[in-house]
Amino acid sequence: IVLTQSPVTLSLSPGERATLSCRASQSIGHYLAWYQQRPGQGPRLLIYDASNRATGVPSRFSASGSGTEFTLTISNLEPEDFAVYYCQQRDTWTQRFGQGTNVE
Amino acid sequence: EAQLVESGGDLVRPGESLRLSCTASGFIFGAFPMSWFRHTPARRLEWVATITGSSSSTYYAESVRGRFTVSRDNAADTLYLQMNGLRAEDTALYYCARGRTVPPDFDYWGPGTLVTVSS
Numbered sequence: 001i002v003l004t005q006s007p008v009t010l011s012l013s014p015g016e017r018a019t020l021s022c023r024a025s026q027s028i029g030h031y032l033a034w035y036q037q038r039p040g041q042g043p044r045l046l047i048y049d050a051s052n053r054a055t056g057v058p059s060r061f062s063a064s065g066s067g068t069e070f071t072l073t074i075s076n077l078e079p080e081d082f083a084v085y086y087c088q089q090r091d092t093w094t095q096r097f098g099q100g101t102n103v104e
Numbered sequence: 105e106a107q108l109v110e111s112g113g114d115l116v117r118p119g120e121s122l123r124l125s126c127t128a129s130g131f132i133f134g135a136f137p138m139s140w141f142r143h144t145p146a147r148r149l150e151w152v153a154t155i156t157g158s159s160s161s162t163y164y165a166e167s168v169r170g171r172f173t174v175s176r177d178n179a180a181d182t183l184y185l186q187m188n189g190l191r192a193e194d195t196a197l198y199y200c201a202r203g204r205t206v207p208p209d210f211d212y213w214g215p216g217t218l219v220t221v222s223s
């Protein structure tokens with residue numbers, strides 16, 4: 001299963017809305033997670049099973065999708081949201097990540 | 105709260121071996137699958153290996169199968185990655201992470217340990 005994220009880079013300003021896409025090469029049901037990675041830090045789980053926010057994740061992060069098309073939306077960007085975002089499938093035990101979207 | 109801390113990263117020459125450790129705290133270690141990942145200089149996040157809670161099953165990325173071995177000591181709350189036959193392309197920041205469910209996504213990550221393979 002190949003995950004393709006778009007766009008590669010998203011240039012926005014604080015307060016704007018970010019829409020990130022992740023496309024799977026075959027159906028993965030709802031078995032998709034989204035992670036945020038800031039410079040110098042390990043990844044942070046934001047969303048699991050396509051649309052469920054992980055513990056402590058602010059409500060400005062939302063996600064949707066199933067099958068092969070998934071979307072992460074960050075409404076009202078805060079300064080700490082400028083980071084790289086990855087999607088990951090857990091349809092199989094061999095993990096796959098997308099190549100990442102840099103929100104700058 | 106769950107915490108993970110990696111150690112063992114170093115500068116090694118091609119062909120050499122290295123063992124990474126990941127010490128866990130704040131949760132029942134043996135109840136969760138655990139994985140290793142790496143972040144390469146090409147800025148890609150890559151899964152390396154996964155081991156189930158009981159060590160009954162292990163899974164490896166194609167790029168490391170046959171060279172790397174993942175193991176765990178549940179009594180010591182520690183995850184390991186034995187890396188043999190290291191190559192320049194194994195140079196990366198290595199992370200351990202806790203699996204939230206099965207097959208896993210990952211809800212807790214360590215800060216990483218740096219492995220550099222260079223002559």
